[in-house]
Amino acid sequence: MTIHFEAAELTARRAAACRAARARGLDGLLLFRQESLYYLTGFDTFGYVYFQCLVLTADGRMALLTRAPDLRQARRTSVIDDIRLWTDADGATPEAALRDLLAEFGLAGGRLGIEWHAYGLTAAVGQRLGVALDGVVTLEDASDLVSRLRVVKSPAEVEHIRQAAALADNALDAAMAEARPGAFEGDILAAMHGAIYRGGGDDPANEFVIGSGPDALLCRYRSGRRRLDPEDQLTLEWAGVYRHYHAAMMRTIPVGRAREGHRLLFDVTAEAMAACLEALRPGNTCGDVFDAHARVVDAAGRRDGRLNACGYAMGATFAPNWMDWPMLYAGNPMVLEAGMVFFLHMILFDDAAGLAMCPGQSALVTETGSVPLSRHPVDLLVAG
Amino acid sequence: MTIHFEAAELTARRAAACRAARARGLDGLLLFRQESLYYLTGFDTFGYVYFQCLVLTADGRMALLTRAPDLRQARRTSVIDDIRLWTDADGATPEAALRDLLAEFGLAGGRLGIEWHAYGLTAAVGQRLGVALDGVVTLEDASDLVSRLRVVKSPAEVEHIRQAAALADNALDAAMAEARPGAFEGDILAAMHGAIYRGGGDDPANEFVIGSGPDALLCRYRSGRRRLDPEDQLTLEWAGVYRHYHAAMMRTIPVGRAREGHRLLFDVTAEAMAACLEALRPGNTCGDVFDAHARVVDAAGRRDGRLNACGYAMGATFAPNWMDWPMLYAGNPMVLEAGMVFFLHMILFDDAAGLAMCPGQSALVTETGSVPLSRHPVDLLVAG
Structure with missing residues (x-):
């Protein structure tokens, strides 16, 4: 058994x-x-x-x-x-x-x-x-x-999710070890999934998102891999998975160097992430978390570049979808409680410039607020 | 684009x-x-x-x-x-x-x-x-x-499936390089998926099956990895995936040595596979292919150890299921045509002895018969 x-x-x-x-x-x-x-x-x-x-x-x-x-x-x-x-x-x-x-x-x-x-x-x-x-x-x-x-996790479930979050961190380390100008996207995926399988983890309930160049503005997987340009951008969305419990993460990683546009977008998303973590607390609603996100992004004049949701619950999910119930969108009246776990994704695009910046991490709702589950801070990584 | x-x-x-x-x-x-x-x-x-x-x-x-x-x-x-x-x-x-x-x-x-x-x-x-x-x-x-x-593939689709089949072969090579007494199942999965990602391939539409010891008799994925015993058996079911086109393969690999019971089961499954390839031809039905399988297995007195289906079509499929339509089961009247591709799995268990033997491969229906898509023959592999 x-x-x-x-x-x-x-x-x-x-x-x-x-x-x-x-x-x-x-x-x-x-x-x-x-x-x-x-x-x-x-x-x-x-x-x-x-x-x-x-x-x-x-x-x-x-x-x-x-x-x-x-x-x-x-x-x-x-x-x-x-x-x-x-x-x-x-x-x-x-x-x-x-x-x-x-x-x-x-x-x-x-x-x-x-x-x-x-x-x-x-x-x-x-x-x-x-x-x-x-x-x-x-x-x-x-x-x-x-x-x-x-939706409210037991201590044993939180322990599985912490394992999943550690695997997600390992996958980011593995990605950063591969990502560089000229790297093949397929090698990056192999390294990320490999870190999870070797750690005793599972397949994710949906594909990891990987996109570079113009496709760094996609937020779905698609078939067909390319090599990174000398100056490029790489968007990754992935989850560590342990006993089917998911802890998702997301990053857009400038390759070669970070362009000024990347830095400007990053500042907005970092502020939005901080606001979301602040809003992610017992008694607030899922809609409150989305509002915190939207307020920051819209005040920065970036409304056209955001999505209509900024995250969703994490749990033990099965294909084809790791996006668990509930989702963080405007007006969602679901009230947050300690023991819930959410993936917060600050997906932001600048369509005119063709730039993306999409930091994301999973966080646990505690009795008094929330704590990120990753050891990696949300900062602007650049692949050398 | x-x-x-x-x-x-x-x-x-x-x-x-x-x-x-x-x-x-x-x-x-x-x-x-x-x-x-x-x-x-x-x-x-x-x-x-x-x-x-x-x-x-x-x-x-x-x-x-x-x-x-x-x-x-x-x-x-x-x-x-x-x-x-x-x-x-x-x-x-x-x-x-x-x-x-x-x-x-x-x-x-x-x-x-x-x-x-x-x-x-x-x-x-x-x-x-x-x-x-x-x-x-x-x-x-x-x-x-x-x-x-x-269900009938164009030349361009067959080309994608051939690429998928080559990736599946590579994954078997990668598995055999890892499989040995004491090997961790997670390392084997990492190697197999890695071979596919590094070759430009995709996630499978359902998880690979990996099971050893008593779980070599399972034909679904489950979370929780173990190390192989000095004498063990390892059942793997996987697919090379290219442009979402799948070419599945399956093997039970005795570890350490092949027991006599494995050899007996293998002889039955090899004969059943040959009979299925012979029956997989234009004009025959899906039911005819299943009958070929069942006839061999049942004549060997192994009826209790087989399933009620022995394969299904391969194509461009999406999560949660790579089992494309139609399936090979008793009485299925679907008539075979050139350009169809099927995964043939000869899944056979000996519950009393706790043994499995499950060779499987994908094959293309031609104008006159069928041809396997793998370079690996169906033989009894043993992991040293």
């Missing part, structure tokens, strides 16, 4: 989920988000790319419905005892298998919360499931139920 | 999609699968983790609806001129923005094909979209339309 939390902690998490379900008048939960399955049972897989559901009754019974390739995986990585399989075949109906399972669990006629917002539960599969369960149970969207529990 | 195909090829692909749409009586397509967006326009992003839709009218007009972080990405990586943005906000309704866009394109009252089966279009988002478009357009599931075009 390879489970990264004490059984008692997993039991307490499930008890909390059951309490939350009962508080909503639900007889049970149909869980499809891999984040939820991992959080509640330890189950660690990418098998959610096909139909996979954890049934958790409000009184704490549970069963997993999955495919054969995940049978041993569930036995080895989770505390789930009751594992049911559905078989690939033309016209296979895992939805019918789920309906039968619900009947067996005495849930027919009941009111169930369901995670409709799960990457593995596409709209197509959701429609078939809705038909199969129509008249059998009443379904109510509960996509947020486990996410709301996950 | 970074686009990995000639504009003329992209234009021809869109023309084929429009023809297919018209043949189904559709006035246009609402495309949500990142595989489709990349295939038709070059657009290369992980922005599909949020609401993102390409509207393609049956007469060839198109517009992309996405978020601000993907504006520059779409300009740099795609041939899409018309890019519309929706903004994050509490209660943001990209669905309403899409409805307005359809009206602007003269599609109100029309019949549209939609990719309901897309990881980015979760059931929750699909339900909201269905409500927003109810009475505005008639929607018909067209999740398979572009996939059916993608």
